[in-house]
Amino acid sequence: MKKGRQEKILEIIREHDVETQEELAQYLRNAGFQVTQATVSRDIRDMKLSKVTSEKGRQKYSVMGYGEKSLADMQAGEKYVRVLREGFAAMDIAQNLVVIRTVPGMAMAVAAALDAIKFPEVLGCIAGDDTIMVASRSVEEAEALIHKIKEKLDR
Numbered sequence: 001m002k003k004g005r006q007e008k009i010l011e012i013i014r015e016h017d018v019e020t021q022e023e024l025a026q027y028l029r030n031a032g033f034q035v036t037q038a039t040v041s042r043d044i045r046d047m048k049l050s051k052v053t054s055e056k057g058r059q060k061y062s063v064m065g066y067g068e069k070s071l072a073d074m075q076a077g078e079k080y081v082r083v084l085r086e087g088f089a090a091m092d093i094a095q096n097l098v099v100i101r102t103v104p105g106m107a108m109a110v111a112a113a114l115d116a117i118k119f120p121e122v123l124g125c126i127a128g129d130d131t132i133m134v135a136s137r138s139v140e141e142a143e144a145l146i147h148k149i150k151e152k153l154d155r
Helices: 002-015 021-030 037-046 071-087 107-117 139-154
Strands: 049-053 059-063 088-094 097-102 124-127 131-135
Touching (some): 002 021, 002 037, 002 059, 021 037, 071 107, 071 139, 097 139, 107 124
Antiparallel strands (some): 049 059, 088 097, 124 131
């Protein structure tokens, strides 16, 4: 039920400029969901919805960082970030290569997570037992990748 409701929320905020929780709750009620403002509030928090400025200059709910992905895609992305966090130990840069150290036995899982997250700076990963070599096109892309990985780890 929660998953279906949250999928509907994504659909609603893609199709309409929803400004308030009550407005979102009304759209859900019109779609056949029995919700309270508290339920909508929890869904907004769970789904990490944010308010952005619409083309009309008003505030509206939006899914930040996920574009048009479905709820299942969002949840899968969070799973990959969890794998990254759980396996990560250290990171360094060597020109266009990022060397990531993991806890023993986690390099393959973390490399697969990096591939699944689809950082545009990643050309490819080679993983051993506790070390991953991540190739980028340039030093600048490698530095940007390190910054993005640190952001994922800090959330």
